[in-house]
Amino acid sequence: MTTVDNPDGTLTNTGPASAPGSPVSEPDPRRWWALAVIAIAQLMVVLDASIVTIALPSAQQALGISDANRQWVVTAYTLAFGGLLLLGGRIADYSGRKRIFIVGLIGFAAASGLGGAAQSSGALFAARGLQGVFAALLAPAALSLISVTFTDPRERARAFGVYGGISGGGAAIGLIVGGALTEYVSWRWCLFVNIPIAILAALFALRTVHESRAHGNTRYDIPGAVLVSAGLVALVYGFTEAAKPGSGWTDTSTLIWLVGAIILLVAFVIWESRSRHPLLPLRVVLDRNRGASYASSLLIGAGLFAMFLFLAYYMQENLGYSALKSGFAFLPFSVGIIVAAGLASSLLPRIGPRPLLTIGGVLATVGLFYLTTIAESTSWTAHVLPAEILISFGMGLFFVTTSSLALTRIGEHDAGVASAMLNTTQQIGGALGTALLNTLFASAVTGYLADHAGRGGTAQLHTLASIHGYHVAFAVGAGLIALATILVTIMVNADSSELNTDPAVAIA
Numbered sequence: 001m002t003t004v005d006n007p008d009g010t011l012t013n014t015g016p017a018s019a020p021g022s023p024v025s026e027p028d029p030r031r032w033w034a035l036a037v038i039a040i041a042q043l044m045v046v047l048d049a050s051i052v053t054i055a056l057p058s059a060q061q062a063l064g065i066s067d068a069n070r071q072w073v074v075t076a077y078t079l080a081f082g083g084l085l086l087l088g089g090r091i092a093d094y095s096g097r098k099r100i101f102i103v104g105l106i107g108f109a110a111a112s113g114l115g116g117a118a119q120s121s122g123a124l125f126a127a128r129g130l131q132g133v134f135a136a137l138l139a140p141a142a143l144s145l146i147s148v149t150f151t152d153p154r155e156r157a158r159a160f161g162v163y164g165g166i167s168g169g170g171a172a173i174g175l176i177v178g179g180a181l182t183e184y185v186s187w188r189w190c191l192f193v194n195i196p197i198a199i200l201a202a203l204f205a206l207r208t209v210h211e212s213r214a215h216g217n218t219r220y221d222i223p224g225a226v227l228v229s230a231g232l233v234a235l236v237y238g239f240t241e242a243a244k245p246g247s248g249w250t251d252t253s254t255l256i257w258l259v260g261a262i263i264l265l266v267a268f269v270i271w272e273s274r275s276r277h278p279l280l281p282l283r284v285v286l287d288r289n290r291g292a293s294y295a296s297s298l299l300i301g302a303g304l305f306a307m308f309l310f311l312a313y314y315m316q317e318n319l320g321y322s323a324l325k326s327g328f329a330f331l332p333f334s335v336g337i338i339v340a341a342g343l344a345s346s347l348l349p350r351i352g353p354r355p356l357l358t359i360g361g362v363l364a365t366v367g368l369f370y371l372t373t374i375a376e377s378t379s380w381t382a383h384v385l386p387a388e389i390l391i392s393f394g395m396g397l398f399f400v401t402t403s404s405l406a407l408t409r410i411g412e413h414d415a416g417v418a419s420a421m422l423n424t425t426q427q428i429g430g431a432l433g434t435a436l437l438n439t440l441f442a443s444a445v446t447g448y449l450a451d452h453a454g455r456g457g458t459a460q461l462h463t464l465a466s467i468h469g470y471h472v473a474f475a476v477g478a479g480l481i482a483l484a485t486i487l488v489t490i491m492v493n494a495d496s497s498e499l500n501t502d503p504a505v506a507i508a
Helices: 031-063 072-095 097-116 122-148 151-185 195-208 222-243 251-275 280-284 288-318 322-328 331-351 351-371 381-406 414-449 458-491
Strands: 003-005 011-013
Touching: 031 122, 031 151, 031 195, 031 322, 072 097, 072 122, 072 222, 072 288, 072 414, 097 122, 097 195, 122 288, 151 322, 151 331, 222 251, 222 331, 222 414, 251 280, 251 288, 280 288, 280 414, 288 322, 288 351, 288 381, 288 414, 288 458, 322 331, 331 351, 331 381, 351 381, 351 458, 414 458
Parallel strands: none
Antiparallel strands: 003 011
C-alpha cells in the first residue's frame, strides 16, 4: 500500500494497482522475475557490509591506513546509508521507484569501481561514502517495489519472506565470498564484484520491473537531511580526532567537532518539530515502545558492528587466520541468528516482546563480555565460538522482536517511515559505535605502550597492546548492549496483541 502527501499535510492510501471501487487488476505476469532482480540487488547491498569487513585488514595494509582512520572504511558507508535512507525512500516514491532502483544500481556499481581502484585512503573513504548514498536510494526502492508488484497478500508475504531471508543470510555469504576474494585474488575485488552484479540487475530490471510512483504533494525535507547527516559526520569525525596521536577527548579540535555535532543534531530535532513535511515525524519516535525499539537498535548496532571489526583483526593478525578462514570462523554467528530468529517468530505471539528482548540482550551482553578473555594465542573453539553462539542467539531474538515493536500502535500513514527508521538506527548505531570503539581501542593501545615501554620485545609489546585494546572495545560494546537491555526492560509495555506483523511493513 502506497501513501502520499496531501496539500494539507495528511496522507492518503493510493493502493498498488487501483483505487477503491475500481476493478482489481490482474497480477503482473513477470512479478516473480522482478522479485529475482530485486533479491539480487538486495543481496549485493547486504553482502557489501560483511565482505568489506573481512577485506579491511588487507586494505589497511595496502593503502597505509592508520588505526585511527581505518573505521572510515565502515563508517563512511553506514553513515551515508543510514543518514540518507529516509530521504532515499521519499525520492523513490516521488521520482519513480523503478527509475531510482536502476539509478541506485548503476551508481552503486560506479562507486564500487572507484573504491576498488582507489590508490589512497581518502579515495577509498570517498568511494565508500558514495556507495552508501546510492544504497540509500536502492534499498527503499527495492522494498517499495515488492509492495506494489505483489497485490495478493499471500504472494506478498512469500515475496517478503524471500527478501527477509536474503537480508538475514546474506551476511554469511559475504563473509565467505569476501574471504575467498581477498585470499585468492585481491581485496579490491571485494568492491569490483559489485559491478557485474549491479549492471546485470539493472538490465533485467528494465524488462521485468514496472514503474510506480506516489502522487500529490512531493516535497522533500532537504534541510532535515542535511542537518542530520552533517551532525552525524561531525560526531564521527570528533571520535576520530580523539584517537589521533597527540590528541584526546579534551583536545580543542575534538571538542569543536563534538560540540558542532550536538548543535547540528539539536537543530535537526527543532527543524523536524516545525516542518510541515518532516523527514522524521517526531510522533513516530516519541511513543515509549517505538522509542525504546529505536534507541535499543542504535545501541545494539553500536556494539555489534564493532564486534565484527575487531574479531576480524584478531583472527587475521593474532591467530594468523587467512581471510577465507576468518570468513568461515564467523559462520556460526550467522547460523545462530537464523535459528534464533525462527524461534523468536514462534514465541513472540505467545509471550510478548519484553521477555524476548530481555533474554536476547542478556545473552548478547554475556557473549560480548566473554570476548574480553581472549589472549594472543587462545583457542577459537574455547573463546570465540561460545561468544559467537551467545551473541547470535541473543541478536536473533532481539532483531525479530524490535522489527515488530517498531510498528506498535503506528498509524498506517506512518508505517513506512517507522519501518525505515529501524534500519536507519541500526546503520547509524553501527557507524557511531565503530568510530567510538575504534577510538577507544587506539587510545588503549597507545596508553598500554606508554605504560609498558621497555618491557619485552617490540613485536611482543605491540601484540599485548592490541589484545588490551580488544578487551577495552569488547567491554564497552558489552556495556552498550547491556544498556539497551535495561532500556527495553524498563520501557517496553506492549503485549503481543499490539504488535504489527504485516511483512510488508515489518521489514526495514
